[in-house]
Amino acid sequence: MIYPTIFQKRIMWGLLLICQFYSCEKVYDAPPTELEAAFSADISIKDLRAKHVMGKFEQINEAKSIVAVVVADDASDNFYKTLVVQDSTGGITLRMDGIKLCADYPVGRKLSINLKGLWLGDYGKLIQLGAGVDVSDPANPSLVSIPQTLFDQIIRKGEILHTIPAIKVSITALNNNYQSRLVQLDSVEFVPLDSAKVFADFANKLSVNRTLRSCNNNTIILRTSGYASFANSKTPSGNGAVTGIYSVFGTTKQLVIRDELDLHLNKARCK
Amino acid sequence: MNRIFRMIFILILSIQVAAQKHQKTKMFLDKTYKIDSSLQSYFGIQLEPLNGIAIIDEHMLKENTENVITEELHATRDPFISALLFQFSAMHFNAKGLARNYSSITLNGIPMIDLSNGSGSGNLWQGLNGLFKVDENNNGFLPNSFSVATVGTTSNLDNRASKQKAETNFEYGFSNRAFTHRFQVIHSTGMQKHNWAFTVSAGGQLSSNPQIPGTFHQTINGFLGVDKRFNKQLFSLAFFVSNIQNARQGYTLKESTTMFDNPLYNPNWGFQHQQIRNANISSQLLPVAMFTHEWDFSNQSYIQTAIAFSTGGKNNTALNWFHAPDPRPDYYRYLPSFQSDPILKDWITQTLKQDLNQRQINWDKLFEINRNSYEKIYDANGIIGNTIIGKMAKYFVENRRTDSKRISTASSFHGIIGNTLLFDIGFSTLFQQQHYYKTVNDLLGADFFVNWNQFAENEIPNNANAIQFDMELPNRIVKVGDPFGYDYSILNTKMETWMSSVLPFKHFQFSLAGLIGSSQFWRIGNKINGLFPNNSLGKSIINQFLNTGIKLGINYNINGKQNLYISIANRSDAPNSDNSFISPSTRGTEQEMIKNEISFAAELGYMVQNKNLKMHASLYYIQSFNGMDMLSFYHDTYNSFVNYAISGIGQKHVGYEFGMEARVNNHFSLITAATNGNHIFNTRQFAIVTVDNNATEIERDIIYAKNYPSINSPQSAYSLTLNVRTNNQWFGSLSASLFDQQYLGWNPIRRTAAAIYPIDPLTEKGQSILQVDRLPAQSFINCFLSHSFRWNKKKQEQFSYSLSINNLLNRQDLVLAGFEQLRYDFDNKDPDKFPPKYVHTMGRNFLLSFRYSF
Structure with missing residues (x-):
């Protein structure tokens, strides 16, 4: 009654165009479950441990990796910033500078750990893997934990096993x-x-x-x-x-x- | 054509009559004029405020209501306010260093504010600004006809259909700012023969390739207005809505922006299955319906009454996590600076530079962790023996919702009494209910979450129910869309009666304005929180306050073109609810002493208005006492969130403002503006520190805030603009602006004895904790070009286009704002452990606009 038809048409056209613009609500795809392909070890934990001399620190310079399964995480907080992993030949303690490690590395998870750049050390003769040596107290050098930002660089994740025989x-x-x-x-x-x-x-x-x-x-x-x-x-x-x-x-x-x-x-x- | 143009120009200048009397009389005599005098219609094209940047406030638990893009009001007659809107807004500059809640916006006379924090609600009509005609836009010290503002700026807007120009408008804008495309259609009939007027408009903004990675901006808006005049009565209905969605930019650490060599690095987004996803998306849908009635019962007087209803909500999404590492890529422990070993620093730097999934949110990893997160929930949904097994979300996206209902009314009389006394009187009532709660937005591949409060786990040995957000339904299983977490409402009411009068004599005009009103607020808790079973549910005490204000002004009209004025004001304002409740998400506890904020203000000004010169210079002084604030953050020493209830904030703002528009000849004009202030806190503040989880008072601190700078706006700003107009409808403008004396938003917690003891404040280390960083001076060069023409001179049809380019020199390193984090290293007193965060301005940015009207 009020608008000339041509106005109405133009406005309708405009509105339609706008509706077209905005009808797309963002919907995100859920990412697929892609676990790393099966991996194989270049070195056994037993051989890795053999490189360590108690009381010393050794840096690993070869691009070798161990393949291990997590046997202890921090789910109950009895282990703190620590993962314990083992393969069929032995076990080793990883010093990890992160909390709630169990979210990403729960007990049973298979891991491939790239050793290049990591350090072997021991704390009271318990052999550990870390990312450096802290010499701020020269009398008591200690292993530096692996920084969280490097976790994904150093550790590749595999499937989660449900039973690990002791x-x-x-x-x-x-x-x-x-x-x-x-x-x-x-x-x-x-x-x-x-x-x-x-x-x-x-x-x-x-x-x-x-x-x-x-x-x-x-x-x-x-x-x-x-x-x-x-x-x-x-x-x-x-x-x-x-x-x-x-x-x-x-x-x-x-x-x-x-x-x-x-x-x-x-x-x-x-x- | 040139003559017409000159006439318009002179007309615009001429309405800038110095004496308020003139301005007011004009308003009564020529009401159609006042609505069309904006800069906007002057240029023929809607100007875009500079750098509308969306930011996120890191102050934990404090929702920043101003972080959505707000378009400024865009018309003024004062050369200083003009510079404020067009040049100084680039740096979020606040005039006189005052927070936005000192300014007032009224729409058809109704105060449009969010009562919970006093900030303006201009974004309710985002994108529709063209229809919200600026009726009055003023320095608050001068007499105003719709409110008794004292210090900030004051604006009254008019959106009635009969005030719109009768035309149909198509506008399209293309930009690399917050949006890429903007589209708006407006059709207004103007007042028709049968005394009906209609306005309809729709439009929107959409971003497709924003400058700031990971952000997007999307608005869709609509407006419908109907006016009907019966003799001297004008009835108006207006309905408007603006649906806004913003994926936000986060504040960043200097370490990150330097490392990635990108000042616009945005940690808020990441890839999810090759799609960009931002974790912090804010949205708003708050439609408003208004009814306005105006009764022009005489030539010189009218009564305007309006009522507005608004209902809808705001939402902010955020990542939440439970028993899992912090997913934010710039968490301090993930950065090179956290390491002391240089080899590891370098290793991490390389990793972050090379791996996008490390420097942005790694959504795929969050999904992967959720998929392996099997949990057994006992006594689920409050049913004993009910065990649920499934994937419990370690990471999920939550909605932080605020649903609002507002009912506002205002009625005012504007007129001349006894031939000389200009008199405005009115009252307003505002009611606002805000319902705060959370819902689950996306479980990221998990099956459910449980309605538990992860931050309360440490309390379990003392209180087995501590983690229950809802004691009436413990261990509730929540899925997508379900509410969880806090659930409470804050209700605010405000009533105000005000008057403003101007008594003009030959050389002197005296003005007197005053207000008296009351405000109330209270909290209603909707759930029994396991931490505070006794004071989380139900109604808190009702806080009641009396507000008063008085403003006196004398204007000396030197010779009709020059005016000298002085204005003094005193106000007593109720505190707002945001600063009064200590932790409203869990309980109704309030600050110990809730008092009105008292302020005194004065301004001395000089104005010149003649054919070739418009000038306004002023000196201001503002002193306020008894301000309050609430801060919450994670305290490393107490291993807990703590609340700092701050009171006794006093601020002194002294400075000058200067604006001048000089017409060189018919083609050139020059606008300069300058302001420089000393804006400081000038009292010691008092803080009561409590543990958020159990309300235990742990400290009472004095904050040594004396002489610290006011927060987050440069204190000095200068601009110079050259406008060029040609006879054939070209308009160009080139401007340069400079900002200085901007300081970091400083953390009051660092200025306490607890934060510095036992370090000697006079040592270098002491000073590094106490000193506030001054940001470098910033400068911008902006330009604007527009042209309009008609194909057929006889028809009304007009086509115009414009290009505006800001930050012409493409400076990438300009800091828009920065603040010290509240989290502080109390153990080692190292201010660099939680370093300041910044947000940078965009590089060169443009807006190309086209407008076709007929």
């Missing part, structure tokens, strides 16, 4: 070849003094050593961080199998569990 071993048989490997000790229990005690000092965030013993009284320390989510839980009083990562501090043998599910102590204690 190596069954006795306390006495444990030696440095078992370092950073997932081991299972059968028929062990916490010594009476350490039974039904908290794993660690959660309030003060202090690590605590508890002692495990076999029925023939061989002992090993079970060390737990005060930051572990289960630090405030009580150690079980029964006897049975304990799975964990074998570790050392100097000459002290230690076992570190990933979480409470590593303990199967529901049988009767030793006589």
Whole structure:
């Protein structure tokens, strides 16, 4: 009634054009699941460990890689900025400068680690891989953790395995070849003094050593961080199998569990 | 043609009558004139504000409402305000160093402000500016007919259909600024025989290849206006909407921009399956319906009443993460500066330079992590024994929604009493409800998220329910579109009665303006938060305030062309709700002492208006006390988010403003503008520090803020513009502007004893913590060219086009703004651990516009 027809037409035309412009709402494609192709190792962890002299630091200059599976991550915070990986020949501890590593590198994930530029070192004789050496305290040089920005450069990710068999071993048989490997000790229990005690000092965030013993009284320390989510839980009083990562501090043998599910102590204690 | 042009020019100059009396009388006598006197119609083409840049505010938990692109009001009669809008806006320059909430915008008399923080709501009609005619645009110190502003600028806009020129307009713009294409159609009938007027308009803006990587801008707008006149009564209906979407630019560290040799590096985006995706997209859809009534009951007086309804919302998307590393590529731990080993620094630098997925968000990786994130949720959805197994999102995109409802009314009388007294009086009532909540935007390949508060996990040993955002439905499984997290409303009301009067004598005009009003705000929590089960749900106390203001002015009319004036003002303004609630997302707790902000202001000015010269020079002084602020950030020493409730903020702003437009001859005119101020905080401030998760008070600090510069606007700005006009409708303009005395937005937390002790403040290290960096002076050269012509001189048909180029010299290194991060290294007192962040201006940018009207 008001507009001349020609105006109406032009306006309609304009509106249509605009609608055409804006009808495209952004929809993003979900990316495909592309896992890295199967990879093969150039060097075994055993051979890599053999390059290390205790107390020294060695840089790896060859473009070699190990292929390993994650056996311990930081899901329960008992391991901190650390991944423990193993292949069929041995295990090694990776010093990783990141938190919530378990999001990207959960237990069971296969990894290919490019060693070029990384450093071997040890902390209390526990052999570790890092990205440099910190000499700010010349008396106590230490390994520098791998910066988070370099994770994707150094580590390629593979599939996630759902079961990793632990190596069954006795306390006495444990030696440095078992370092950073997932081991299972059968028929062990916490010594009476350490039974039904908290794993660690959660309030003060202090690590605590508890002692495990076999029925023939061989002992090993079970060390737990005060930051572990289960630090405030009580150690079980029964006897049975304990799975964990074998570790050392100097000459002290230690076992570190990933979480409470590593303990199967529901049988009767030793006589 | 030249004569016509000169006549228009003289006409425009002539309305710049110095005495308010003249201006006002003109308004009453010639109401159709006032709406068409804008620079915009002068140039025949809509000018684009400089460098509309979208920015993101890093101040944690503080949503910046000004980060969407706002188009400035674009018309003025004052040469200084003209420079402010066209030249100084490039640097987000704030006149007199005042934040935007000191300025007022009214639309058909209704204050258009967001009551929660006092900022203007100009972006409600983004893209439709051509229809929002500037009725009045003024220095707040001068008498105004629609509000009692005191210090900032004040504008009244008019969007009624009968005020629009009867024509049909097609406009197209092409640009490399925030948008690439702009399109607008306007059809106005003007007041027709049967006293009806109609305006309809639609348009939009779209970016396809923005200068700033990863950003986009998209607007679609519409306007419908109907006016009907019955004798002396004018009834107007207007409906307008502007749907805005912006993918935003992030503030960057100097380290990143230097490393990538790109000042426009934007960490907010990354590739998702080869598509660019920005994590921070803001959008707004707030349609407004208005009814306006004007009753011109005599030649000299009228009453205008308006009511406006608005309902809709704003949304900002952001990445959220739970039990996973920080996905932001410029997180400080991911940068070379975090390393001390030079080899590693270099290794990381090379990695970031070579691998785009490391320096931008790696969306594919986030998907990959989510796909392997199997979790067992016990007692899900509050049902004991209900176990859900699936992929729980470690990363997801959230919507931070603010739904608003506003009802505003305003009514005012404007007239002359007893032949001489110019008198305006009015009242307004504003009601605003804002509902804040989050929803899940995209689970990035996961199946669900659980309504848990990850920042509260540390509280679990003391409070098993701490992580529950909603105690009534614990462990709720949330999927795309579901609400989660905080859920509360803030309600604000404001009522105001004001009057403004001018009593003119032969040489002196006295003006008096005053206001009295009340404002209220309160919070309503909609969920019982596990952290604060006792004060998260329900209504908080209602805060009530009395607002007052008075402004006195004397104008001495020296000889009809020169005026000298002095204006003094005193105000008492209620604090706004944003600065009063300590942590509104979890509880209704407020600052300990909530008081009105008191301000005193004065301006002494001199104006010249004659045929060849328009000049305005003024000195201003503004002092305010009792300001408040709320800051929240992650405190490394307490390993927790903390809230700094700051009070006792006092500011002093002293300076001059100068604007001059000189007509050299019929073709050339010169506009110069200069302002230089000393804008400082001049009181020590007081902060109460609480832990966000349990409201424990941990510190009471004095902030040693005395003599620190005011934040985030250059304090001095200068510009020179040469306008050239030819007889055959060409217009050209070349301008240069310079900005200086801009300081980093400084972090008050660094100016406390806790932040510096035991370092001696006089040592170099002490000074590095306390000193505020001054940004280098910045300069721009801009040019503008336009031409209009008619094919058929008898017809109204007109075609015009224009080109505007800003930053002609393509300076890439100009810093628009910068601020110190709130997060501070309390343990080692190293100010460089969390270094300042900056945003840079665009390089050379242009807008090419075409307009066809008939």
